[in-house]
Amino acid sequence: MELLCCEVDPMRRALPDPNLLYDDRVLHNLLTIEERYLPQCSYFKCVQKDIQPFMRRMVATWMLEVCEEQKCEEEVFPLAMNYLDRFLAVVPTRKCHLQLLGAVCMFLASKLKETIPLTAEKLCIYTDNSIKPQELLEWELVVLGKLKWNLAAVTPHDFIEHILRKLPLPKDKLLLIRKHAQTFIALCATDFNFAMYPPSMIATGSVGAAICGLQLDDGDSLTDLLAKITNTDVDCLKACQEQIEAVLVNSLSQVRQQQQQSNPSKTVDELDQASTPTDVRDINL
Amino acid sequence: MPLSQSKAGQMPCSSKVCRNLFGPVDHQQLQHDLESLLKQNLEEAQQRWNFDFETETPLEGHFEWERVFLPEELPQEVHSLVRATSSKSRSSLVPSNEHLGKLCPEGSQQSSGLYRAGAPRSLKRGQATIKDFYSSKRRITPEKPKP
Numbered sequence: 001m002e003l004l005c006c007e008v009d010p011m012r013r014a015l016p017d018p019n020l021l022y023d024d025r026v027l028h029n030l031l032t033i034e035e036r037y038l039p040q041c042s043y044f045k046c047v048q049k050d051i052q053p054f055m056r057r058m059v060a061t062w063m064l065e066v067c068e069e070q071k072c073e074e075e076v077f078p079l080a081m082n083y084l085d086r087f088l089a090v091v092p093t094r095k096c097h098l099q100l101l102g103a104v105c106m107f108l109a110s111k112l113k114e115t116i117p118l119t120a121e122k123l124c125i126y127t128d129n130s131i132k133p134q135e136l137l138e139w140e141l142v143v144l145g146k147l148k149w150n151l152a153a154v155t156p157h158d159f160i161e162h163i164l165r166k167l168p169l170p171k172d173k174l175l176l177i178r179k180h181a182q183t184f185i186a187l188c189a190t191d192f193n194f195a196m197y198p199p200s201m202i203a204t205g206s207v208g209a210a211i212c213g214l215q216l217d218d219g220d221s222l223t224d225l226l227a228k229i230t231n232t233d234v235d236c237l238k239a240c241q242e243q244i245e246a247v248l249v250n251s252l253s254q255v256r257q258q259q260q261q262s263n264p265s266k267t268v269d270e271l272d273q274a275s276t277p278t279d280v281r282d283i284n285l
Numbered sequence: 286m287p288l289s290q291s292k293a294g295q296m297p298c299s300s301k302v303c304r305n306l307f308g309p310v311d312h313q314q315l316q317h318d319l320e321s322l323l324k325q326n327l328e329e330a331q332q333r334w335n336f337d338f339e340t341e342t343p344l345e346g347h348f349e350w351e352r353v354f355l356p357e358e359l360p361q362e363v364h365s366l367v368r369a370t371s372s373k374s375r376s377s378l379v380p381s382n383e384h385l386g387k388l389c390p391e392g393s394q395q396s397s398g399l400y401r402a403g404a405p406r407s408l409k410r411g412q413a414t415i416k417d418f419y420s421s422k423r424r425i426t427p428e429k430p431k432p
Contacts, residue, residue: 062306125303127305131315142319145323
């Protein structure tokens with residue numbers, strides 16, 4: 001007797017639930033509650049003394065790299081950044097404890113969103129063993145307390161499907177648009193300027209930027225339609241989308257610089273093909 | 286290295302991503318900060334629920350704490366509970382449950398006098414019933430469950 005092993009993907013996924021995605025009440029509820037999960041203030045001005053904006057970018061970049069290497073679900077990174085920002089908005093934190101906080105936030109976000117979450121041991125290794133698993137677990141409790149155990153925060157990802165299904169888009173491009181929008185959302189999460197924006201605006205701006213980047217838009221009507229879907233002000237949305245595109249240009253030029261520094265003999269074109277992530281490179285502005 | 290072999294084998298961490306971002310961590314300072322933040326959490330909770338979670342005693346305040354007994358427990362290991370009632374609306378009680386897990390010190394499961402806040406009887410159902418289920422289950426697990 002032959003035995004067949006049909007387990008291709010070890011990660012079991014539920015099918016998209018039409019009851020959740022095709023009901024506008026869900027979108028409306030998300031829009032109503034999203035503000036509750038924003039950080040209370042722009043904490044570099046009023047709470048933090050030791051931590052500066054560039055340090056947030058450093059820890060965010062590291063967290064994104066860990067999430068990518070561990071193939072975490074897309075929402076884990078933005079959710080972890082939401083925890084980090086909300087914690088920093090209420091607790092003055094030392095610079096040397098910031099990476100521990102980042103690890104704790106990934107630990108919590110991964111447990112909330114993933115079937116096989118990141119382990120404390122693995123996260124400690126990613127800090128080059130500068131923290132111990134025991135410390136991670138103890139600080140988990142502190143972070144939970146300060147977040148008032150409100151972990152199911154709304155993220156821009158929650159809006160993507162609701163927005164996409166209301167846009168007249170070619171079916172064959174949907175996958176690519178979604179992927180680009182997700183990349184933009186991750187980029188936004190690394191940049192503090194977006195930390196106080198409502199997730200729906202980041203989602204709408206990211207979808208807009210993705211569609212424009214793929215040259216699938218037809219002028220102003222897209223922005224108007226997008227703004228209507230999430231009740232966003234048209235001008236705010238335009239500004240947000242431009243900001244997202246600027247962040248992309250900025251991060252692409254940084255990637256190129258780093259590559260040229262490490263491989264000065266190669267041309268930019270060769271480098272582009274060699275190691276720039278496809279999802280970012282494909283976007284034409 | 287404390288990492289279990291199986292996990293390490295599944296997905297190795299690349300040396301590029303494994304890095305210490307902000308220099309050496311002062312573990313003593315970390316412990317100190319942890320303790321003061323935990324204390325802060327506990328004080329906030331004590332004020333909010335007028336309940337001393339360290340000594341497990343009710344305090345004066347707008348919640349009225351009342352001792353209750355779990356019916357399914359054997360007489361010799363009776364754990365007493367406290368039920369909190371408030372004249373306020375339901376919404377004021379809902380957050381109570383989210384705080385409980387972190388606030389009860391770990392040893393409280395074994396202590397003879399266990400206090401717990403629950404929803405008033407008039408509520409149809411609240412998360413308190415789930416909490417009841419969890420803690421009573423935890424106490425049963427060391428023994429073999431009866432068929």
